[in-house]
Amino acid sequence: MSRPQRQSRAHLASAISHAAVLTSAPDLPYPSDPRQASALLHIRPSHHPDGNDHDLAAYLESAWRKLHTRSRRPLRCPRCHAGGTRYDGVDGSGLPQFFCDHCQRRFNRVTDTPMARLKSPDKILAYFHLISQPISVAECARQLDIRHETVLNWSLQTRLWLLTLDPTGSWELRVRLGVRYAVVPGSAPERPIGPTQGCRCELVKGEGASRRDADNMPLLMRVCPLCERARSIANG
Numbered sequence: 255m256s257r258p259q260r261q262s263r264a265h266l267a268s269a270i271s272h273a274a275v276l277t278s279a280p281d282l283p284y285p286s287d288p289r290q291a292s293a294l295l296h297i298r299p300s301h302h303p304d305g306n307d308h309d310l311a312a313y314l315e316s317a318w319r320k321l322h323t324r325s326r327r328p329l330r331c332p333r334c335h336a337g338g339t340r341y342d343g344v345d346g347s348g349l350p351q352f353f354c355d356h357c358q359r360r361f362n363r364v365t366d367t368p369m370a371r372l373k374s375p376d377k378i379l380a381y382f383h384l385i386s387q388p389i390s391v392a393e394c395a396r397q398l399d400i401r402h403e404t405v406l407n408w409s410l411q412t413r414l415w416l417l418t419l420d421p422t423g424s425w426e427l428r429v430r431l432g433v434r435y436a437v438v439p440g441s442a443p444e445r446p447i448g449p450t451q452g453c454r455c456e457l458v459k460g461e462g463a464s465r466r467d468a469d470n471m472p473l474l475m476r477v478c479p480l481c482e483r484a485r486s487i488a489n490g
Contacts, residue, residue: 307386331356336357345362385431385432406432423454434476436477452480456476457474
């Protein structure tokens with residue numbers, strides 16, 4: 255094993271050890287639901303000099319502005335998916351709203367998206383520049399002067415939104431802030447499938463090291479936003 259591989263393996267082992275200390279429900283055995291025994295960690299080194307993924311931030315900013323465009327062009331109803339909609343003035347936030355003749359409901363472009371009803375939306379653009387950085391939830395909350403719970407909610411909703419924007423999941427995998435990892439046995443399959451339909455959880459591999467180099471040592475699994483949402487709902 256090369257020196258970089260040994261260093262990567264040691265780094266991963268250290269992170270796993272740290273996760274074992276922070277696990278919230280270690281009595282839940284794999285594979286019943288390892289996503290319950292998880293910790294907020296930042297174990298992957300950033301590939302960007304300043305720790306900020308500028309492409310991800312730009313992608314999110316562009317999508318956010320499209321949601322908040324002032325265009326009056328009608329779109330399909332997000333609830334019943336009917337095409338018979340028409341412009342119906344602006345809502346309380348100043349966004350164009352539309353009326354669906356089929357289900358008789360009003361909506362805007364944000365309606366029924368993961369980004370609807372977010373608190374402190376005026377700070378969301380600044381948040382997009384922190385979402386890829388190796389900082390804690392508490393540090394993000396301090397920088398933006400928002401609550402810890404708000405950061406966690408924004409992280410989950412943004413990750414879910416990224417999956418709707420890009421079903422391949424490549425953009426969502428670039429999120430680091432607020433992502434949860436679960437400790438699983440080294441004997442786990444390459445892609446553990448969780449109880450959530452469409453589960454996208456993935457095992458974390460050390461940089462430059464083969465997964466099987468771990469010799470069945472415990473590994474970390476990146477909990478996908480779909481399983482994270484199910485976990486949040488189950489916990490009330």
